[in-house]
Amino acid sequence: MNKLENIQFNRVYQMDCVQGMSSFLPKESIDLQIVDPPYNIGLKGAKVNLKKGYKAIDEDWDTIENFEEFTLNWLKECYRTLKPNGSILSYGTHHNVFLTGYLMEQLGFKIKMQYIWKKTNPPPSFLGTNPKYATESIIWATKGGSYTYNYDYAKSINGGKNISNVFETALTPQREKKHGKFPCQKPLEVTIKLLNLHSNPNDMVLVPFTGSGTECLGARLTNRNFVSFETNYKYIELANNRLDDAECFENYFEYLLNHKQVS
Numbered sequence: 681m682n683k684l685e686n687i688q689f690n691r692v693y694q695m696d697c698v699q700g701m702s703s704f705l706p707k708e709s710i711d712l713q714i715v716d717p718p719y720n721i722g723l724k725g726a727k728v729n730l731k732k733g734y735k736a737i738d739e740d741w742d743t744i745e746n747f748e749e750f751t752l753n754w755l756k757e758c759y760r761t762l763k764p765n766g767s768i769l770s771y772g773t774h775h776n777v778f779l780t781g782y783l784m785e786q787l788g789f790k791i792k793m794q795y796i797w798k799k800t801n802p803p804p805s806f807l808g809t810n811p812k813y814a815t816e817s818i819i820w821a822t823k824g825g826s827y828t829y830n831y832d833y834a835k836s837i838n839g840g841k842n843i844s845n846v847f848e849t850a851l852t853p854q855r856e857k858k859h860g861k862f863p864c865q866k867p868l869e870v871t872i873k874l875l876n877l878h879s880n881p882n883d884m885v886l887v888p889f890t891g892s893g894t895e896c897l898g899a900r901l902t903n904r905n906f907v908s909f910e911t912n913y914k915y916i917e918l919a920n921n922r923l924d925d926a927e928c929f930e931n932y933f934e935y936l937l938n939h940k941q942v943s
């Protein structure tokens with residue numbers, strides 16, 4: 681199997697991820713890819729009259745004119761770099777998830793399943809014209825017929841029985857945001873479960889879109905290696921601060937690391 685000789689592990693590179701993957705990552709070198717891309721909500725009309733201080737996602741990096749081309753480009757590199765027995769887990773809402781799934785199948789990925797992250801305290805529907813949006817999807821796809829699904833871990837977090845495809849948690853808690861604010865930070869709990877389910881210690885995890893570094897931190901806490909890319913320097917600083925302080929998260933998430941039931 682190809683080795684990652686031209687890149688240092690366990691650090692975030694300030695670089696466009698497509699450029700980073702194509703420059704540094706050999707074919708079939710990655711065990712698990714956790715992708716939390718821009719959803720393009722900015723361009724798809726989520727700019728609402730913000731009431732009561734609630735903030736919609738309206739970031740420059742989330743407003744992409746040719747979104748199909750953008751999505752295809754990073755997916756192509758993910759396909760090239762994924763090991764034959766590896767998995768990709770890609771987040772989305774209706775803004776991007778159907779396009780992502782369609783393009784995945786065009787490229788040859790096999791969609792295994794869709795996980796749902798169900799938020800127990802979803803944000804309100806600002807205008808009351810639709811239900812509160814309480815879920816996000818995570819597409820799980822593979823390249824070949826073999827893949828990692830750690831059944832014993834799945835049972836260990838669900839009272840001895842296999843889990844369902846639904847992760848139910850609160851929105852990312854404030855105690856995970858003590859190093860700074862980021863508009864769409866994912867919860868460590870979901871991240872750590874995904875890592876434990878679909879990879880093994882010392883595996884190589886690719887995080888193409890770092891943001892505040894949740895997936896990198898999760899990889900460190902579960903003893904995986906990671907390679908990660910991010911275009912915005914201020915987010916790299918935030919991610920690095922979280923990584924430097926990983927010990928404080930180890931205590932916080934001891935129950936997950938020890939494969940105990942999540943209450």
Ligand SMILES: C[S@@+](CC[C@H](N)C(=O)[O-])C[C@H]1O[C@@H](n2cnc3c(N)ncnc32)[C@H](O)[C@@H]1O
Pocket residue numbers: 695696697698716717718741862864865866867888889890891892893894895909910911912915
């Ligand atoms: C949805 S956020 C990731 C959030 C992350 N899961 C977390 O919990 O913090 C997406 C990130 O991708 C970055 N980004 C956008 N386009 C990029 C590109 N072409 N290459 C690398 N990073 C990019 C944005 O700056 C943003 O920080």
